[in-house]
Amino acid sequence: MRILIYGAGVIGSLYAVIFSNAGYDVSIYARGPRLEKLRSKGLLYLENKNIKKARVKLCSKLSDTDIYDFIFLTVRNDQLKKALTELRTNKSKCIVTMVNNLFEYQELEKIAGMGRILPAFPGAGGSITDDILYASLTPRFIQLTTFGEITGVKTKRSKYLAKIFKKSKIPYKEIRDMYKWQLCHLAMVIPIADAYYEAVCPKKVGLEKNILQKTAKRLKRNFIFLKKDLGEISPWKLNIFIVVPVKILAFALRFLFKSSFSDKFMYRHSMKARSEMIGLHREFYKYMLERLILLGFIGIIRTD
Incomplete structure (x- = not known):
């Protein structure tokens, strides 16, 4: 199982840590100063008052034939269309958009390709201070990691995504209408x-x-x-x-x-x-x- 986290901010970094600790093969796509910090120090995070380093791979380029089972898009809303444009020719079949979003999903599919987008939203928050991730999942009674197919129908891949969340101990909910x-x-x-x-x-x-x-x-x-x-x-x-x-x-x-x-x-x-x-x-x-x-x-x- 290969997972790509596209975006190395708070949300992307936290889910990368969680998926990696659950045993998945995780890569992070990053650029600029954040990429350089990750290259020099690694993905550092706080856990039980101890600073740890996550077992993740780094990449700054993504070839069309670099295939992942799931790509988690964890960028800002104003970066979403640009990111999908970059991913358009990549052959990975599923892009999980964990983004605050008002765009119609059909509009996004025109950019990324039909059937590739699986809308979601994180249940997490925190900050990165002095290159260390201080973040956690939100309490389950406040907000779960939420996802659902655009069609509203459960699919093989949405069921598999649920299994990933379950194995990673991420509280989640699959719903009919993400928009x-x-x-x-x-x-x-x-x-x-x-x-x-x-x-x-x-x-x-x-x-x-x-x-x-x-x-x-x-x-x-x-x-x-x-x-x-x-x-x-x-x-x-x-x-x-x-x-x-x-x-x-x-x-x-x-x-x-x-x-x-x-x-x-x-x-x-x-x-x-x-x-x-x-x-x-x-x-x-x-x-x-x-x-x-x-x-x-x-x-x-x-x-x-």
């Missing part, structure tokens, strides 16, 4: 990222009552819209943003933003991926506006 799931995920993470960007002190956003109130209203607005547009929220637990009053949501956000979970899985990513999140903000609210016009609800929603 719907990703829309709901963005409806949640975009207001949270916006809160950091609008705060006087992002690290202490939990103390800014006006930001908490605004974020709670945005979350509720986004999910009310998606409920009308999609007919259901995925996963179901995110309906909490519809049923819970704004004041209670704001109160809960205060404690969330002040937690160690927020620092590791929300704050660090939002601040490092600011340009990506701002772009996703723009695209998500553009999608909302277009859908509202189509549905005849224009005037109901604001994107500020």
